[in-house]
Amino acid sequence: MREVAIVGVSMIKFGRYPDRDVSQLAAQAGFEALSDAGMTIKNIEALYSGNLYQTSGSGQRILQNLGQTGIPVVNVANACATGSTAFREAYFAVASGAYDVAMAVGSEQMGKQGLLGSRGDPATSLEGRVGSYMMPAVFGMAGMEHARAYGTQQEHFAMASVKNHWHSTNNPLAQYQKESPLDEVMNARVIAYPNTLLMCCPTGDGAAAAILCSMEKARQFTTQPIKVAASVLTSDPWSDRDLSLPDINTLTKNAAKIAYEQAGVGPKDLSQVELHDCFATAELLHYENLGLCGEGEAGKHIASGAPWLGNKIPTKYEEDIAPFVDKTYAPTTTAVVNASGGLLSKGHPLGATGVANIAEVVFHLRGQAGARQVEGSKVAMAHVIGLCSACTIHILTK
């Protein structure tokens, strides 16, 4: 396996595009990534297209927009980890030596359907009759496991929304760029306790793309190649309740352990993390799963200011958060988490998300993230989890 670099990325603004079809969104992301790399489609030797709802033919339709060069196309679906899995396949295509240049595109068009629509005959659906299997329920209950084990309060989870919505105000690509103080998050209507509306990511449309190249050829295209230092995919191993409540923790812990070993770094070395905050509860669980703090310390970690841009609580929120600060807690990591605004603000067009996370950290590693720039970012992680269950972790370095 040889070293692989990212030489081009793009992310279109996430939102709603009722007047365009998903292949046009994906093609735009692809075109912009090619421009970023100083390439044309003729440079691309293989295409990996991540799309969940319209998987089949999604990559071929990108080429029908961008240029039908006849290259191999693989269409990828892997729940919310669809885009990052496509990226990983492109990574292996180059790392193996099979191709010198490959492109990964993630795209999705969800419109306003949300995830609440019932599929099949309502008469035989289990949903709402013997529990709930929808994502808001799963991540609500995953948060409640943390509350049960460690006494975590709803406010601790809500702080992830305060932080990420604050971060989003400097991200013009985010679907929403609106701040929400703690009381606004807490007082929003409940979707699935303990998550309120402002603690759930929006659905929407979007696309992102990344171009990977062998490190030896990368400098032909860019002065700032970003190294893929780790690329990991895990599935859910056996754990006691995984079949009733998907265990989002064990497979993330397993992926993090492998990723740190591959990259030869530890949590202390990370400048920033884009992690899968599909719900505010999830963000706190992943602080622990990724080793940003110890077991049971996630609530203290977010209240400490460590994962906030600048590594401190903004002055305007200090008073709201003061009651939750544990002065005996000293954070051991300084990784800024979800500087983009996270899925909570940026949006979560399923197939696009995994590639968009990678584009975001590449912007930072190159020093191109504008007002949300994590100063001096050198080592960055992009984490995605999809149920039931796939986890990808990529560690990228300058």
Place this chain on the structure above:
Amino acid sequence: MEEGGTRLADQAEVTPELRPLVPYLRLGATRDEDYLFGNRCVCGALYAGPRMYCGKCSSAGPFTEVKLGRDAEVHVFTIIHQATPYVKAPYVAAIVDLPEGVSINSNIEIEPKPENIKFGMKLKMYTEKCSEDREGNSYVAYRYRPA
């Protein structure tokens, strides 16, 4: 008639059935006789309903059927305020642990407020008809209420 086929003429004679909503619920003559069942692998792992292979030890068992009792306790819960269209909200959805050693999803019949539900709270299972399909077949679901 070939196996699996249905002639239009036969459809008119079909009597609507009472069916369990989930494959791990077995219906008795009355709702008091309904029960949940599981299958236990030789390795000890217990699964709700039928099972061919074991996800824990990767063997083909053998599996032993276990009749599950009506007792359970709350592992975790959530209160769903935005439900799928045919379900009345808010309601309590939960993961419940059965003393036999398996966890399952369920609704808990209780006023849906966080302060009403405690982790580890003792529950009792009951069953009731929950829906009817276009052919007139009825479906029975299980639920729990505080013991």
